Amino acid sequence: MVPQTLPEARLQIDALDEQIQKLISQRARVAQAVANIKQQMGDTGNHYRPSREAEVLRRAIERNHGPDGGPLTDETIARLMREIMSVCLSLESPLTIAYLGPEGTYTQAAVQKHFGDSVTARPARAIDEIFRDVETGAADYGVVPVANSIGGLVSHTLDELVHTKLRICGEVTLPVHHHLLSMQGDFDGLTKIYSHAQSFAQCRKWLDARLPKVELEVVSSNGEAARRAAAEGKGTAAIASLQAGRINALNILASNIEDDPSNTTRFLVLGKQEPEISGNDITSVVMTAHRNQPGALFKLLQPFAENGLDLTRLESRQVRDSVVTDYYFFVDFAGHAADPKVRAVLETIRSDAAFFKILGSYPRAVM
Numbered sequence: 001m002v003p004q005t006l007p008e009a010r011l012q013i014d015a016l017d018e019q020i021q022k023l024i025s026q027r028a029r030v031a032q033a034v035a036n037i038k039q040q041m042g043d044t045g046n047h048y049r050p051s052r053e054a055e056v057l058r059r060a061i062e063r064n065h066g067p068d069g070g071p072l073t074d075e076t077i078a079r080l081m082r083e084i085m086s087v088c089l090s091l092e093s094p095l096t097i098a099y100l101g102p103e104g105t106y107t108q109a110a111v112q113k114h115f116g117d118s119v120t121a122r123p124a125r126a127i128d129e130i131f132r133d134v135e136t137g138a139a140d141y142g143v144v145p146v147a148n149s150i151g152g153l154v155s156h157t158l159d160e161l162v163h164t165k166l167r168i169c170g171e172v173t174l175p176v177h178h179h180l181l182s183m184q185g186d187f188d189g190l191t192k193i194y195s196h197a198q199s200f201a202q203c204r205k206w207l208d209a210r211l212p213k214v215e216l217e218v219v220s221s222n223g224e225a226a227r228r229a230a231a232e233g234k235g236t237a238a239i240a241s242l243q244a245g246r247i248n249a250l251n252i253l254a255s256n257i258e259d260d261p262s263n264t265t266r267f268l269v270l271g272k273q274e275p276e277i278s279g280n281d282i283t284s285v286v287m288t289a290h291r292n293q294p295g296a297l298f299k300l301l302q303p304f305a306e307n308g309l310d311l312t313r314l315e316s317r318q319v320r321d322s323v324v325t326d327y328y329f330f331v332d333f334a335g336h337a338a339d340p341k342v343r344a345v346l347e348t349i350r351s352d353a354a355f356f357k358i359l360g361s362y363p364r365a366v367m
């Protein structure tokens, strides 16, 4: 019944809140029971289940389109469900997630988007440190950037992937919006802007048009840029995320100043786990072809086409220290390595490749 007066509306909201709270508490109790069941089944690791989480989020989005759907967007519904699950998971297993710090970087925003707020985010100084933190158990999972729609591939991540024993257990895509942030409230007397080199490149047109005379100083990350603008105060600004602005109590001088509003960064979640089949999965592999064989790459990719496996990404990267030109091919395709059809294709490719490694099968990003 649609309320007609404010007291009526408030009464309805109070009654709904009571129900929501009761249900959330019930859900949390069931999650605690799930943890016990997993332990009884001999589960010794943490209780995070990427495939189940993807399934829960996909269901929430489906319901949003059904008879119980409401005025909220799919993204909002998924975000709310994400937080409820994050809280439930923290009751089962408190998780530590390593990310490319310092606080306020886009990688930290990716951690929050993927795991919700109820995890401990552990900043690392470099991408290889994130891999080491997960390998040594200092963190349960790690989140690393792998590609940006404008800036291209993150080579450190690709290089580490070739050698690591870790698996890719998830992906996160994050629209990247840059903001001009400062302790001061206007552009007056602004002489210096700090940011990461890629962010400057992505805001080039705006900077040329609006602040052509201001000095631009490249720093190691957007989080660091925001920290400096906060420490140095008047006369300085940073190009960074809203989160970095919030953490450093900076004012927003200009929003969404990136040249391309569809600018997106893709991140990978790394762990020691092999996610189960979720029904909408990606498998990532890396391989090299035998040298001096005409059509070697064609031959490696042929089994994907012959078996109807949809390639979603193909990147090449030169093998480091290689005297003769040699390339790693990073291939993503739709499917899961535990599916017998996919397994057979991968075995064929493995026998044809000079080097072949499965990096992981994981649910396609839902949010």
Ligand SMILES: O=C(O)C(=O)C[C@]1(C(=O)O)C=C[C@@H](O)C=C1
Pocket (backbone or CB within 6 Å): 031, 034, 035, 047, 048, 049, 050, 052, 053, 056, 084, 085, 086, 088, 089, 092
């Ligand atoms: O279904 C499970 O395995 C759970 O542990 C429950 C739950 C949830 O809250 O829905 C919590 C954590 C997992 O990552 C997945 C789902």
